[in-house]
Amino acid sequence: MNLKLGIFLVGLVCFGSCNEIDPKGDKDVKEFVLNWNSKHTSLKAFDLKHEYLDEAIYYGIELTKEKIQQDKVALFERFPDLKQTIPESSISIEKEGGNFLVLFTRTISYNETEGNYPSFLSVIYKNGNFKIVREGLKLEDSTVNPNPLLFPSKATLKETYAKLPKLYGDFNGDALSDYAVVVLPQPNNNELKANTTPCETGCESRIIFSATTLSPIVIKNTFQGVLENVRDLNGDGADEIAFMSETSKTKTLYVYNATTGTLLTDPIFINTEVHRNLKLIDILKKAGPKKIRITESIQENDVWTLKSRVVEVE
Structure with missing residues (x-):
């Protein structure tokens, strides 16, 4: 191998790896979302704050990750039998600036009722970990009127965490x-x-x-x-x-x-x-x-x- 060819190949390898801004792909994002969903239980909700940035937009209002976790825990206190599932087939991922916009449909059952809720997470890859930047509902896609106790309104959150x-x-x-x-x-x-x-x-x-x-x-x-x-x-x-x-x-x-x-x-x-x-x-x-x-x-x-x-x- 001559010297010029060797330098070219080394440069090509470096370009493909050293300069890669975001090594994580859709598969890793999907795994993160499914893991986040798995923590929506009465026992695991106490660990949800670790999935969010220190401050994130939660149903239209900026809250600390601790307050988001408190709201999640309160949800399971109101509905101890609540179950949330996300079919993998419903997950789609788009790029949103430097973040991943994850669209999905979650099925929630409680008190012998069940509903499907088109939702989204905006996720960032930061310091070797995924973190949630925003969480919310895509209500324009839904024919279901969400129970405000399941999905807090912006006004309710402001009143609660003022x-x-x-x-x-x-x-x-x-x-x-x-x-x-x-x-x-x-x-x-x-x-x-x-x-x-x-x-x-x-x-x-x-x-x-x-x-x-x-x-x-x-x-x-x-x-x-x-x-x-x-x-x-x-x-x-x-x-x-x-x-x-x-x-x-x-x-x-x-x-x-x-x-x-x-x-x-x-x-x-x-x-x-x-x-x-x-x-x-x-x-x-x-x-x-x-x-x-x-x-x-x-x-x-x-x-x-x-x-x-x-x-x-x-």
Whole structure:
């Protein structure tokens, strides 16, 4: 082989490999999408944030990958039997600038209903990994009207993940500060005046944590209230969290172990028509290692009285 031919062949090999901008092809993109789909289960949804950029466009609104994961986890809390499948034959891939635009149809079944939803992901290959840039629906191709609980609207996402007041603490016990927010439902005016339930959205308040290892806490039949950090009451090294639900005539304090999402004690009821101006410290205080003293309104012989008792907590 002469010198010129050798240089030409080396240059040709380098041009075909060294200068290849994107070594990944449609097959790898398809495998990524199918793997993403396989994580849409109640157990694996907690790992979905790793499939997204740190911030991605999620059904029309920019969210952090942690908030996207929280929304996915909440989906399986609403519909534990939900199943999502993507037939490989429905997947088509186009180039979108430097990204891959993946079009597909997903079949979703839940509560004995089933629907097909034309969808898309915009995927980028970055630092040796695929990441999702955008996720959404191609509604113009669909004859199905999506359930808003399956596919959140832009307005719903904005309302849910707006800058809600943050309650700081160490709710997962890792000795680092994290925070929680509460998302309240929106009852209509007649329901508020009548002080009745359920609300239009089911009267469920949701406590959402910044620490993605903590599952959201759903509090049924509540539509107004505030969060409280009641510190470590059970000695597990993590702060407990409380939600003070309020109506025009009552207050009810729900005290949760944030790491397990379970109540430390039965809800603590206060009749505010009779027992006014009680502060949190009047209702709940630590009484010793793994013990709390609670004070609540009790009705006996048609008379409301305040009674206190000590409760052991785990």
